[in-house]
Structure formats: C-alpha cells, structure tokens
Amino acid sequence: MTPEEFRAAGHELIDWIADFRERVPELPVRAETEPGDVRRALATAPPETPDSLADLVADLDRVIVPGLTQIQSPSYFAWFPSNASLASVLGDLTSSGLGALGITWQSAPALTELEEVVTEWLRELTGLAPGWHGAIHDTASSGCLVAMLAARERASSFSEMRGGLQGEPSPYVVYSSPHAHSSIPKAVLLAGFGHDNLRYVGTDPATFAMDPESLRAAMATDVAAGRVPAAVVVSLGTTGTTAFDPTPEIVAVAREFGAWVHVDAAMAGSAMLLPECRHLFAGVDDADSIGWNPHKWLGTVLDTSLLYVRDVDLLVRVMATNPSYLQSSVDGSVVQYKDWGIPLGRRFRALKLWFHLRLDGAEAIRARLRRDLANAQWLAAVVRDEPEWELVAPVLLQTVCVRHVPTTSVGGAVPDADALDAHTRSWVEALNATGLAFVTPALHEGRWMVRVSIGAEATERSDVERLWQLMRSTASVST
Amino acid sequence: MTPEEFRAAGHELIDWIADFRERVPELPVRAETEPGDVRRALATAPPETPDSLADLVADLDRVIVPGLTQIQSPSYFAWFPSNASLASVLGDLTSSGLGALGITWQSAPALTELEEVVTEWLRELTGLAPGWHGAIHDTASSGCLVAMLAARERASSFSEMRGGLQGEPSPYVVYSSPHAHSSIPKAVLLAGFGHDNLRYVGTDPATFAMDPESLRAAMATDVAAGRVPAAVVVSLGTTGTTAFDPTPEIVAVAREFGAWVHVDAAMAGSAMLLPECRHLFAGVDDADSIGWNPHKWLGTVLDTSLLYVRDVDLLVRVMATNPSYLQSSVDGSVVQYKDWGIPLGRRFRALKLWFHLRLDGAEAIRARLRRDLANAQWLAAVVRDEPEWELVAPVLLQTVCVRHVPTTSVGGAVPDADALDAHTRSWVEALNATGLAFVTPALHEGRWMVRVSIGAEATERSDVERLWQLMRSTASVST
16 A cells, blocks of 8 residues: 555545544444354455455444444443543554554664653653653553563572572462452463462452451461562452552561562552542552553553553563664663563554643543542442442442342342342343443452443543433343 | 544644655664653653644654654665555554454454454465464564463463462473574563573574474483473574574474474564465474464564464463453353453454455565565575675575675685674674665674565665665775
8 A cells, every 4th residue: 555545545544433433422332243243244265456445444334333342432331441542543543654663772762762751751640759660561461460570580589590480499479369350360370470379368348458467467377388478469449349459558568578569550540640549559659560551541542551660670680682683882871671571572652642641631631530530429429329229349439339239129128149149130231231331240259249430531420320320220120 | 632633633644644654765764863862852741731733743753753763664674574554554543543442252342353354364375274273462472472381381281270380390391493583582481481491402504494303302301301391482484594493393303292382483474475485384284383473574563463373272271361340141152362362451453454454455465575585586696696795594585694705805815703793793884874774783603694684565676776785885885
C-alpha cells in the first residue's frame, strides 16, 4: 500500500471509527455470538490477491463489531474499566505510522527518551517519590512476572548466573492475599517458585485486606523450617472487592525477613492521581516495585502497563543481554529498556500516553475519575437503603459489590446459601442477556456476588441510574 | 476527546503519516541526536490543561522524527527488517479504535476467533503441517520464554504444581547454538534453568550451523552426570549470519533424550511463504514449538510475533488460570488465549495481520520477499567479484555479511586481525555517519564484520546499488 492509498483508506477508517464510537451506546454491551460464529464467517482461504477496504469494512460491520463485547459502552460495568480514550488512539496511530523499532537507545532515541519523560510525568502525577524508575510493559501480568524474577534473583544472590533455582539449598517462598489477581500466582509458578512455596495469607473478615500478623507468622514458620521468604505481593485494589492490603505494616514485616515487596495496583493505581485517595496508597514508596495500568481506568488504550522499580541496577542485572550487534558507543550513558523487561523489540508505546496526557490534560482526567467515585458512592448509598439488597464489601473506589437477598419472596426467611447463589447467577445472567448493560458475577469467599465496576469513560450518572433500575427489575423477576 | 474531535484530528494525523512516509527516503537513516537531547526538549511538567494537536504535531516534526532511526527507509540495512506496512497500520488503528479487551473469549469473541483465523492462514501460507496451533505474542523473546517454560514443565512433570524447580532432584539442561539470538539465553535464565545448565553446542566452521553430533555428545555427557536434557533451541536464520541449524538431525537427537525442540525462526520465518525456501525449514513439523515474527521481513507492524505449538493441552496446563470472575458457560468450547502466554489482557492484534494479508494479498508479499532475495544475491555476487572484499558467510536469505580487507594499501600484506577489526569498525561508522544508509557491525567468531540486512519494504535494487557504492567509497577512504 502506497502512502497515497493509505491517505484515502485512512480517512475512511477514521470516519468509520468516529461513527462507531458515536453508536456504541446503542449496541448490545455483551457480545451475543455463539462459539465459532466469527470463525465460520471469516475463515476462508488466505487471500492471494488484494481485497478492497470496502470489503474489510463490510466485514467489520457484519461480523467483528457484533462479535465484540462493547468495553467502551457507557453501560459497561464488567471486570474493570478498560478505556481506550480517543486521544490515546491517535498516539497509537502515530506509533504505528512512524514504524519505529525500539531495541536499543540507538535504534530509536526518541522512543526511549519519551518513555522516560511520560513515566516521570506519571510518577509526579501519582505522587510517587523521586527514586522510582518506570517502564511501559504490555500488562500487569508481565510486570508482576518481572518483579517476581527480580525478587527471585535478589533472594538467591543471582542464582540465574549459576545453577539456577535447582542449585539453591533453601526453598524461596512468596506471600500474597488469597484475593490477589490470578496473574500473581501465575507469575509465581512461571518464575519457578512452585505451588508449594506460594502462601495465601489470612485476611481481615470485614475489609478483605491481608492481615500483617498472619504474614509475620507465615514467614516465621517458613524460616523455622529452613525456607527463605523471597517476596510478598501487596494487592492495592483487589479484583473481587477492591480491597487494599495494609502496605506500611506489610513492608515492615517484609523488611524483618528481607523479602521483596511488589505492589499490584493494576486497576486502582489510577486513583493515585487524586490526592484525596492517596491515603489508600500510604507506604508504597517503601516497596521495591509497583505496577499499575493506565490502560484501565485512566484510559490510555491497551496495552499500557507501568512497572516502577527502585533498584534499576538490580533489575538490569537480572534482565540484561548485550550481544555485539546491539552495542554502541553511547551504551553507558543512556537507558536501554530492553534490559528492564522480557521483550527485546519495543513499540513506541510512550506516544499513546503522551497524546493522552497532552490532548486531554490531567485536570480533565482527574475530574472524570472523581465523577466515577461519586457515581459509585451514589450506587452504594441506594443499595444500602434498599430492602433486599446488600453491599458485600466496603466501596473504597469505583467498584460496588452487591447481592440481592429476596427475603420477602421466600416467606420472610433468608434463602440458604446455595439458593442465594443460584438466584444471584440467575438475575445477573438475565441482566447481561438484555444487552442493555454488563456486570460481572464473581465468587467472594466461596459465594457468588455481583461486581458493578463503574468507570467506563462514557458512563455518566444517568447510565448508573439506568443500571440500578435494571438490576432491581431483573432481580425481582428472577426471584 | 469526543468522536467529532477525533474525526478532525484523525484526518490531520493520517495526512501527517502519509506525508512522513513519503519523505522518509530523504531523512538521515540513523538518528543523530545525542543522549538526553529528546528528554531535554520534551520533559516539561505534566500537562494540566489540554494542548492542541498542532502543538503535538510540531513536536513530532521538531523532536520525535529527528530522534528516530528511520527503520522504514529504503536505505535501512541494519539489524533485521522491521517493516510497518501501511495496510497493517490501518488494522492496528482499527484495533485501537474499537477499544476491545481480550481477556477471555466472552470479553471479545471476534478478537479470539479472528486470531484463530489469521494464525491458521499463516500456517497454511508457510506450509506448516496441520496440527500446529498458533497465537500472537508481542515478540519472539516472550514466545521463546513461553516455550522454555513449557519445556521445563514437561521435563519436570509439572514441578510448578509442587515445589518448583528447587524440589527437583536432577538439573535440567537446555542446548543451543552459540550463534542463537540473545533472547534464547535470556529465556533460559529467566525460566530458572541457570547459566550452568545452558550448553552452547559446537557449530560447523563453514556454515555456522549447529553440529548434531556435538549435540548428542553434550546430551550424553549430561545424562551420564545425572542431568536431564530438557530442551534444545534450533536457530533457523541466526542473527549474525542467517545460519540454519539442521533441524531433522537435531530433532532426531532430541528425541533420543526426550528433549523439547523449540525452533527460533524469528527473522527467517517469513521465507517459509516461499516454496523455494522451504528446504531450509525441513523437519520443523517434528518440533514442539516454532516462533517467527511477521513484524520483521513480512511487514506486519510491531508487535506481531507468532508462536505455534503442537501440544496445546500441555501449554494450557502450564499457563492457565481460571478465577471465577473470568468463567463463563462456554469455557469448554472456545479458545482462551490467556492460557497460551504470559499476559492476561490482549489487544486485538489479529486485525493488523488480517488487514495486511487482505489489503496487500499473499502474492504481492511473496513477490517482495523474492525481490529482496534477488537483491541479496546481486550484492553477494558483486562483493565476491571485487578485490579486497569478502563474504564472511553463505548468503542463504537476505542478509549479506562482508569484510573489506585492504591488502593493497598496506603493501600487499593482509592486515593483522586487530588492524582489520579497527578498519571494519572505522568504515562502518563512517558509512553510518553519512546518514545515507545504515548497516550493523557485529562480532562473528570473535572478529568484526558488517551485516547488510536487505528487506525494508521500500528497498529496491537501486538502493542496494547506492549502498554498495557507499560501502566502497567509505571503506577506501577509511583505509
């Protein structure tokens, strides 16, 4: 495709995307395709000769859009927000258009140094102390794996340069909340620690936050048995209920035992932009690493995940390679992001953060986050006030966890736990099947609840009010 | 930013990108900025209020473009091609514009199933046997790490579910060519095998390909010492000289010892689209995993790396997580790519492959690859015919490795090896400093050579001819 052909096709697609974003509110929120529908509609033989853009756009309209859950819908309340702000979309377009290749500083100085600039901007905007050094990863899953690898190597005095984990005499142990995101145990297993060396620490029954005394007891037991506490993962904003583990107390325990502290704030990290929310993040500056995702609530389009570390030298020692064909005369005086993570090749991801922050501005982003917090408090208040509805957990940010408990309909008696589970799953499926909104059922301490995760960029109070009507009507019909 | 604002800004940026691609041939190929220049030019305070698009575009022109090595230039011959075809740029724009979120099939059925379609298309186009199952990763570094994790878990009968690597009695060993890409030893170290358990196997002195008998001897020695051969990495198209390890013989040895075979064809894999090149890939269908990068020579914009495996069940067993909030009623009947790699969250990357293949068509892509192979053979022939120039390695694909050996200028005597190294580094730096072309110096078996890696989408024969003139003029001046 020539630049002139690109110009014509690009204008057409920009209009198609603008039109799409305008009609998102009218689309079913949850994809209603059946398994295999999309594959059957599109899986012809590989194209030998060029198709027209018109053919592709027709397939987008006919198959792709109806085959997607509409994450950008104002009535999307599932999982967590995954906003793709249009300013950041323009930054990502610029990245693809430039076709830069980040493998070393030399291959793309601007790619490297703009990543330094935007990660420093976000450090300042989130109130993190100087001394944190950030890089952009694809997801918090990868960032957490990098943190676990750094922790493994620090604990084992760089066993990777000797016989690996197998050469080590004492098992290394990692600790986390049982409410931690699934990427945490995955990272622990992939890093080679093994399931037997992953400890789920007890939590507070009211806040679902990690209990530091249980952590201390677990570490002490392991040490007594000849095992070495290598790392603890602090979850700030758990996936289930947005619980916040107590960072200062956990850091204090971890220091007693020499363990790495990784803070997983993948979703909640955006709240650090709000000074009034920073109390939830007290103590994070004393951790060893912290990861959070601008591609969630903040709204920089996927995939934009930040991992900050304090000890860059250690990280580089764990992750570095230095083959001759990547060497240059400036190596000692520049940042080489290839040595901060797993991939060598790097997209110019800094551009999407740069476009997002510059075109929208931090003030407007903070105002939007505050709107969402207020909407969550509104929903929490009406749930609290309504008979037969209950809040399952404290509402610290923008996620409201609820259950509908239909006491009256069963003769005034509380339904048993299994019946309540069945009722919860029934009404949430009925709600999602309407296509008018989408929320997530989840197990919490063994029982089903419904998570209403507010924070899509387009969601206004009126959308939350409509959701609440829909929740009440579907829950009462399902009774 | 509203859809209407996006529409206006998007049109402006599309034009800017088209203009940029038109003027790329006039830009210096290697970035000539000094360390810190970009950071100093852009590192103001984080923006509180919105900037205009005009301000951003001005910064793109003033700082970003001059701060990039122009990978899309017709005179880019460094590292490996990293083409960002404009058709694929449109696919990536569509991905960002849709703002889809791939975490489960349910979150984005079309994202999942189109990835099944395009990976199957590329399996067919590359002549791989049915029974390979592909997924899109960011880079071959990540793909290779996934393969090493799968190999580790197969060898150890899923030690991750017990005490991890430390609980295992016998060390696990990985084998590769010393010419393998730096991401291979990195993956081995990150997967926890340890440096002591990474074996660089001897290679053929003429072809620089792994010697299967040396591999067998190394594995036998390890087994005799109580160690377990876990994996061997076959490099097809090494980074230095595009050497091809002999896959059938390596597979035969690996089978004797029960080791996983991972094929790293990151760069050269594109050549599998050409039937006349498939002999180089004989035997790959008997491997356990193969990775290659459409974001290199093929030209699907970064980041588009493919990893195919034969045993999906094993891979999923190693990588899977299944928290309640990601469960749905269709789980058993659909592909869940979250369980095929490291990240949970997934961009709609299939769109860029889909746009690229459909808008350009396979015929045109094959014609371009053949053009590049012919250009490489042309350069190899003129180098071979020219006094004082020598080919360092066989030219199997599109990379030509050369040295200029200035016999006449030093009285007819061959310069000693250190003097020749100094001369090589001197003329290649002089060439790159002109900004007219960019090639990579590299160490090969301890001595410096120059790699001319042909294959930028825009590179025609005339560009290679101009490069050859430049090589001769800079090498003679540097003598």
